[in-house]
Each structure stands twice: as C-alpha cells, then as structure tokens.
Amino acid sequence: EAEVDLFYERLVEFGPGDEADDSETQLQHWNEFAKAIPGRTGLTCRDFFRRMVVRSPHGRWIGEPVRETHDPKTEVTRTFYDQLWLRKCAYRVGECALFAPQPPFPKPHVARIEALFEEDGQKYVSCIWYWLPEETKEGRLPDDHHKEVFLSELRDEARIKLLVGPAEVVSRQEYDARSKTDSDLSLYWFSKFYSMTMKERLAIPDAIATGHLVAKEGGGFEPLSRQERLRVMIEVQLKELDRMNKRGKKKAAAAAAQANS
Numbered sequence: 503e504a505e506v507d508l509f510y511e512r513l514v515e516f517g518p519g520d521e522a523d524d525s526e527t528q529l530q531h532w533n534e535f536a537k538a539i540p541g542r543t544g545l546t547c548r549d550f551f552r553r554m555v556v557r558s559p560h561g562r563w564i565g566e567p568v569r570e571t572h573d574p575k576t577e578v579t580r581t582f583y584d585q586l587w588l589r590k591c592a593y594r595v596g597e598c599a600l601f602a603p604q605p606p607f608p609k610p611h612v613a614r615i616e617a618l619f620e621e622d623g624q625k626y627v628s629c630i631w632y633w634l635p636e637e638t639k640e641g642r643l644p645d646d647h648h649k650e651v652f653l654s655e656l657r658d659e660a661r662i663k664l665l666v667g668p669a670e671v672v673s674r675q676e677y678d679a680r681s682k683t684d685s686d687l688s689l690y691w692f693s694k695f696y697s698m699t700m701k702e703r704l705a706i707p708d709a710i711a712t713g714h715l716v717a718k719e720g721g722g723f724e725p726l727s728r729q730e731r732l733r734v735m736i737e738v739q740l741k742e743l744d745r746m747n748k749r750g751k752k753k754a755a756a757a758a759a760q761a762n763s
Contacts, residue, residue, distance in 0.1 A: 560625065561586055561587060561588035561589070561625055561662050562586075562587050562588075563583045563585070563586060563587075563618075563620070563625075564583070564584070564585035564586065564587050564592065565583060565584055565585055566583075567581045567582060567583055568582050568583060568584055569581075569582045570582065578621060578622070579621070580619045580620070580621050581619060581620045581621075582617055582618065582619045583618045583619065583620070584618070585618070586618050586625065586627075586662060588662055588665055589665075589666075591665075591667060591668055592668070593615060593618065593627070593665060593668060594615065595615050595616065595617060595618055596614070596615065596616075597614070597615055597668065597670075598612060598613065598614050598615070598632075598668070598669040598670055598671045598690075599612075599613060599615055599627070599629070599665055599667065599668055599669055600612060600665070600666050600667045600668070600669045600688060601613060601660065601664045601665060601666065602664045602665075602666050607634065607636060607637065609634060610666055610667075611631065611632075611634070612631070612632040612634070612651050612669055612671060612690055613629035613630060613631045613632060613658075614629055614630045614632070614671070615627055615628075615629050616628045616629055616630055616657070618662075624661065625661070625662045626659050626660065626661060626662065627659070627660055627661075627662055627665065628657070628658070628659045629657070629658060629659075629660070630653070630654070630655075630656065630657050630725055631654050631656045631657075631658060632651035632652060632653055632654065632671060632690070632692060633651060633652045633653075633654050633656075633696045634651060634652075635650060635651075635652070638652065638696055638701075638703060639701040639702075640703070647691070649677065649681075649689065649690050649691060650690070650691060650692065650693075651671060651690050651691070651692050652692060652694050652695060652696035652703060653692055653694075653695050653696070653715075653723065653725060654695070654696045654697075654698060654725065655697070655698060655714060655725040656698060657725075667688055668688060669688040669689070669690060670688060670689050670690065671690045671691065671692055672689070672690075672691050673691060673692075673693065674691045674692075674693050676691070677689065677690070677691035693705075693706065694706065694709075695708075695709035695714055695715055695723075695725070697709070697712075697714055700712075706723065709723075710723075
C-alpha cells in the first residue's frame, strides 16, 4: 500500500492536465483533492484515480497520421498515429503504459501499446496486457516480486482517458541493475508468460514451445492469438510429419539396398 500511495503522490506532480486545460478552476480543484492524497485524510487511492480519469483531458496527437483503415461494412474509419501527448506525458507505440486500476484490484494495470488511433472523433489505445500476480488463477504467491508482471495474449482497446502514466517492463537482470539507483515506481520486470487458456504461468521457453510466444527479430517476444497459435502448432506438426516421412523413406531405402546386396 505504501508503494501504491507513493505512485499516486508522484502523479500529482503532473498537474491537472494538458497545458491548454490549466484553467484556474481546474488548478483549484486539483489542489483541493491533491492535499488529501493517500497518506493524508479524505481521499482513497481509488477515489484519486476515479477523479483523475473523469477529469482527463482529450490529449493530442504528436506528428502526422501514419496510416488509415476503412471498413466498408461498418463504415468505420480509423486513423493511426505513432505518438500521443496526454496529461504532460508522451505515449509511443511499442512502449508500455499504466492504466487506471479496476475493481477489485487497487494497483494500476500494465500494458504494451500496440496502436494509437482515432475513430469517430474519439482517441483509443490498442494494447497487449501484462497480468499482475494477483490477477492470475494462483493469485499472488509468497515468492512473487512486488514489481513482477506476466506477459499475456490478451489484446484489447481502451479509451485514452484510462492512461495514467508511462511505464517500462524490462528483464529481471535489468530491473535489478536499475532498481539499485532508480526509484521509478513505473518500472516493472517479467520473465514469465501467463496463458489465459491454460490458466498457467509459463517460463518463456515453454511459452515459445507451446506456441504462445514467438521471438521478435529486433528482440523481445510477441504473443500469439488463439487462432495464430493453432496455425503455428499445425505448421509445426506438419513439418514434424514431413520429417518423419522422409526419415522413414530413408530407412526403407537403406533396408532395400541391404537386402539386394
């Protein structure tokens, strides 16, 4: 709880919103409940986030659109961007972010941003979620580290108002090296994958072997959807059958040659 409280206190430093929204009324409102952040009286962690999300600014895109898609069936057009400026923070595709906590979990959720887009005048973020230990089937175990998260195959879209700050998810080795000198509360680490279908925590090699993850060329890992995972597993099985078939033919040819000699 102390760590969560410190996180909310750090968010107060960001101010009430974007520069364009720094009206005197908003500043006064922000200061009123900022004085009652966790550790003082009158405002719980969840209330703090709820008020902040309700008063979230609309944000603005950084740079020009990178692409646009149109669905003729639904007549929906999506315009994609690489960066978003929201509440004095920059969010970029490929980086991680913190999202407002949802009951019954009091801590912010962690996700990797896969896309930033606008649809019908509303801004959205598409992401891949990391699971907190308490969100898994086993719940938080005694050996679970307080900054450990699990990569998952869950992909989702959310309104940008749920974004509450940038985050970093690194390896355990990098986390240990940086945590000695870096007190950033938005720094997390992962070394396992949580399978939503198997309801199990998997080591990265096991997740790759079962088709849950694929290694990316530039480093890191990419979760596969259930359909993609089935396709990969079928391809692996077909290759194995082909290999066994070729090996069987070689053995048969060798046996025939030996019989004729």
